[in-house]
Amino acid sequence: MKHSRNALSAIFILFLIFSSGCSDSGNEPAAEAAKQGQAREIIYASSKDINDMNPHLYSGSMPAQGMIYESLVEKTEDGIKPLLAESWDISEDGMSYTFHLRHGVTFHDGSPFNAEAVKVNIDAVQANAERHAWIKLSTKIKEVRATDEYTVQLLLDEPYYPTLLELSMTRPYVFLSPKDFINGQTKDGVAGYDGTGPYRLADQKPEQYAVFEANESYWGGAPQVKRITAKVLPSGETTLLALQKGEVNFIFTDDRGADGVDVEAMQSLVDSGRYQLLRSKPMNTKMIAANSSSTGPVHERAVRLALWHAVDRETIAGQILHGAESPADSLFSGNVEYADIPLAKRGYDLKHAAELLEDAGWKLENGGETRVKNGRQLALKLYYDAASSSQKTEAELIQSAAKTIGMKLELIGEQSSSVAARRASGDYDLLFNQTWGLAYDPQSTVSAFTAESSYAHTTGGIEGVEELYAKIGQVTGTRDEEKRKALYKEILTTVHDEAVFIPITHGSMAVLAPNDLEGVAFKQTQFELPFELMHFK
Amino acid sequence: MKRISRLLSDRLALLSLAVLAAIAAAGMLAPWLAPHPPDEVNMALRYGPWSLHYPLGNDQLGRCVLSRILYGIRPSVLLVLAAVLASVLIGAAVGMAAGYAGGRTDALLMRLCDVMLSFPGYVMTLAVIGVLGVGLQNILLAFILMKWAWFARIVRSSVRQIADADYVRFARTLGTGSLAILFRHILPVCVPELAVVASSSFGSTLLQVSGLSFLGLGIQAPQAEWGMMLSEARQSMFSRPELMLAPGLMIVLTVSAVNFLSDAMQQAVDPQAGSSKRHQPERAEAALIGREVA
Numbered sequence: 009m010k011h012s013r014n015a016l017s018a019i020f021i022l023f024l025i026f027s028s029g030c031s032d033s034g035n036e037p038a039a040e041a042a043k044q045g046q047a048r049e050i051i052y053a054s055s056k057d058i059n060d061m062n063p064h065l066y067s068g069s070m071p072a073q074g075m076i077y078e079s080l081v082e083k084t085e086d087g088i089k090p091l092l093a094e095s096w097d098i099s100e101d102g103m104s105y106t107f108h109l110r111h112g113v114t115f116h117d118g119s120p121f122n123a124e125a126v127k128v129n130i131d132a133v134q135a136n137a138e139r140h141a142w143i144k145l146s147t148k149i150k151e152v153r154a155t156d157e158y159t160v161q162l163l164l165d166e167p168y169y170p171t172l173l174e175l176s177m178t179r180p181y182v183f184l185s186p187k188d189f190i191n192g193q194t195k196d197g198v199a200g201y202d203g204t205g206p207y208r209l210a211d212q213k214p215e216q217y218a219v220f221e222a223n224e225s226y227w228g229g230a231p232q233v234k235r236i237t238a239k240v241l242p243s244g245e246t247t248l249l250a251l252q253k254g255e256v257n258f259i260f261t262d263d264r265g266a267d268g269v270d271v272e273a274m275q276s277l278v279d280s281g282r283y284q285l286l287r288s289k290p291m292n293t294k295m296i297a298a299n300s301s302s303t304g305p306v307h308e309r310a311v312r313l314a315l316w317h318a319v320d321r322e323t324i325a326g327q328i329l330h331g332a333e334s335p336a337d338s339l340f341s342g343n344v345e346y347a348d349i350p351l352a353k354r355g356y357d358l359k360h361a362a363e364l365l366e367d368a369g370w371k372l373e374n375g376g377e378t379r380v381k382n383g384r385q386l387a388l389k390l391y392y393d394a395a396s397s398s399q400k401t402e403a404e405l406i407q408s409a410a411k412t413i414g415m416k417l418e419l420i421g422e423q424s425s426s427v428a429a430r431r432a433s434g435d436y437d438l439l440f441n442q443t444w445g446l447a448y449d450p451q452s453t454v455s456a457f458t459a460e461s462s463y464a465h466t467t468g469g470i471e472g473v474e475e476l477y478a479k480i481g482q483v484t485g486t487r488d489e490e491k492r493k494a495l496y497k498e499i500l501t502t503v504h505d506e507a508v509f510i511p512i513t514h515g516s517m518a519v520l521a522p523n524d525l526e527g528v529a530f531k532q533t534q535f536e537l538p539f540e541l542m543h544f545k
Numbered sequence: 546m547k548r549i550s551r552l553l554s555d556r557l558a559l560l561s562l563a564v565l566a567a568i569a570a571a572g573m574l575a576p577w578l579a580p581h582p583p584d585e586v587n588m589a590l591r592y593g594p595w596s597l598h599y600p601l602g603n604d605q606l607g608r609c610v611l612s613r614i615l616y617g618i619r620p621s622v623l624l625v626l627a628a629v630l631a632s633v634l635i636g637a638a639v640g641m642a643a644g645y646a647g648g649r650t651d652a653l654l655m656r657l658c659d660v661m662l663s664f665p666g667y668v669m670t671l672a673v674i675g676v677l678g679v680g681l682q683n684i685l686l687a688f689i690l691m692k693w694a695w696f697a698r699i700v701r702s703s704v705r706q707i708a709d710a711d712y713v714r715f716a717r718t719l720g721t722g723s724l725a726i727l728f729r730h731i732l733p734v735c736v737p738e739l740a741v742v743a744s745s746s747f748g749s750t751l752l753q754v755s756g757l758s759f760l761g762l763g764i765q766a767p768q769a770e771w772g773m774m775l776s777e778a779r780q781s782m783f784s785r786p787e788l789m790l791a792p793g794l795m796i797v798l799t800v801s802a803v804n805f806l807s808d809a810m811q812q813a814v815d816p817q818a819g820s821s822k823r824h825q826p827e828r829a830e831a832a833l834i835g836r837e838v839a
Contacts, residue, residue, distance in 0.1 A: 245782050272784045323588050408586035419766045
């Protein structure tokens with residue numbers, strides 16, 4: 009009978025509730041002990057499948073791609089350092105880069121890494137130019153020449169100062185064995201995933217797990233942790249249980265800035281004495297992007313400013329995030345290059361926010377809760393990533409503050425990919441977002457202000473946008489450091505004044521690792537971790 | 546009337562009815578009963594314990610859990626009830642038309658029902674959400690779209706049974722209009738059976754709506770809904786498990802009450818169909834035989 013089955017499911021829910029209430033102290037020393045016997049490996053939890061590992065496309069997991077593939081140069085705290093290129097020369101006019109490649113590097117399939125491999129890889133990326141329009145270097149490369157076995161020359165149309173920076177990124181300018189190309193191209197799929205990196209992809213079961221094995225012939229010496237497994241665990245609670253049981257032993261902030269497990273739970277694992285929690289320096293800024301080109305109320309600067317004043321950053325950073333992140337008052341924190349400029353600080357001030365709206369003509373009419381102007385309600389849609397453990401709570405806090413100033417926020421939780429699709433199509437009022445992090449800030453993030461697939465809708469509706477775009481176009485071609493600084497200052501001041509990016513907190517990357525794992529460090533990007541440096545005691 | 550008195554003589558049914566009535570009343574009177582506004586955020590009280598001011602404590606934004614439970618009755622119970630009633634009404638209209646008219650109308654309407662019933666319910670719901678976007682109203686719309694066909698079939702089959710009964714023929718001979726016959730002579734016979742099916746469907750719909758809200762497809766913040774409250778509590782399931790208790794128990798309580806009531810109603814309508822231990826064994830046997838014959 010149908011309803012007795014309902015009664016059964018009701019009882020089942022009851023059982024779930026009680027059992028969940030009782031099992032939170034369930035340590036599994038047995039599983040841990042069993043692990044001790046064999047060689048230790050890293051098993052990390054990932055909320056999504058690592059997906060397509062083709063390094064010249066964008067659906068794959070970046071930390072996984074970072075293990076398999078390498079770029080010519082690497083960004084470190086002390087600037088650009090050699091990686092697959094041992095050294096390089098830049099011509100006087102800034103339009104020709106000559107790279108001297110590292111000798112004796114091979115791809116995972118045994119084929120040699122040489123100038124020809126560099127050329128076919130960069131050509132393959134350029135052949136799919138539209139897809140890579142966000143990375144401005146792709147629009148500047150004129151030609152790649154293999155001048156001899158280990159020398160590559162990169163010719164540009166015009167000088168472009170972030171060339172080395174963009175070559176250092178996780179993708180797309182990384183190298184796949186030419187044997188894996190299909191018809192000399194990579195844009196329609198590849199036959200294998202052989203890079204030059206410290207790990208190679210050994211096994212992948214979609215939506216379940218992926219196994220990476222150490223590349224024993226890695227040019228930098230074979231990594232000490234021989235096996236890394238990425239296990240797909242979509243929800244934070246199962247991840248936490250898996251961490252307690254030892255099914256996984258490593259988690260980190262994923263490439264969309266979401267920590268699967270909330271801060272309190274991570275702290276409780278640290279308190280259990282089996283895990284360590286490490287945090288990087290601030291890497292990015294979590295923010296709300298406002299669609300200034302929309303025809304709705306968010307097109308108005310006053311509305312965006314009011315929302316800016318309605319965000320209680322201190323409470324978000326201190327209470328919701330338990331102090332793991334710090335309040336942000338501007339799009340980029342002061343330690344980002346070119347971003348240390350004086351900008352007006354706009355704090356949490358509901359009274360001022362209400363005044364701003366009042367002055368702009370948004371009035372509360374006969375006891376209504378939402379302000380109205382020309383018969384239009386001050387109602388905005390705010391999209392958040394449903395998988396994030398904190399965005400919804402933050403959104404609800406902002407929503408309740410906004411309500412008191414007569415601004416109605418409608419919250420809609422969606423998958424991160426559909427939030428990204430909204431950003432590209434412009435079908436949003438407000439959405440949660442983050443800057444691209446140290447490796448990309450400010451140059452790539454600023455370039456993305458004009459890119460259709462990124463922030464064109466966010467910046468498109470501000471006053472004098474053509475002038476802003478012209479400056480953004482200029483800045484990367486400027487060879488003079490002082491002039492560049494001045495241009496960035498003008499650009500960043502404009503977007504700050506226009507309040508199209510409403511900063512919330514400066515985010516960092518967190519790693520929860522077993523206590524006896526040493527060498528856990530961070531890179532200058534939020535999208536990769538240096539697994540090859542880690543080893544068990 | 547005999548049936549109603551039989552229903553009310555069953556203590557469990559009476560209790561279930563009282564519980565449901567109390568829940569419905571609490572939902573309707575939520576603005577007066579709730580100690581605080583349900584979406585009043587107060588971060589100073591984040592994860593506050595049970596207290597006199599906040600009898601069920603505070604959630605992750607310092608909101609009053611009791612107030613949210615009370616307001617949550619509206620979408621979780623009252624709106625679901627409205628949706629079930631709507632599909633019963635549509636289903637009854639179609640079923641009566643098909644059963645009474647017979648012939649081509651019957652065939653056409655029943656094939657339409659077959660089409661609707663051939664989709665798995667969840668797939669249809671997800672499809673509607675995919676097209677119209679997330680939101681409680683869309684879920685309820687999907688349920689109405691799905692369930693009316695089911696009710697239509699039930700009503701049609703009981704209408705078929707009595708459409709040719711002597712008293713109906715007699716009414717027809719007297720020149721009574723079709724509508725009058727339907728409403729005065731046929732509908733009252735179908736109502737008990739319909740009530741039983743509708744009440745059990747109410748229980749399952751309630752669970753499904755809570756389930757979809759739990760997945761984030763239903764009602765959107767800051768409105769309170771039990772399934773969504775469970776989902777929010779899930780975030781801190783291991784550090785604050787007590788937050789799951791209130792919404793979880795409310796769902797269990799309501800669904801159990803509905804199911805017990807539905808069971809009792811079935812017995813009141815047709816005492817022979819009883820399968821519960823509370824009835825005499827020979828009756829249960831008779832019911833078994835009766836079912837086999839049917």
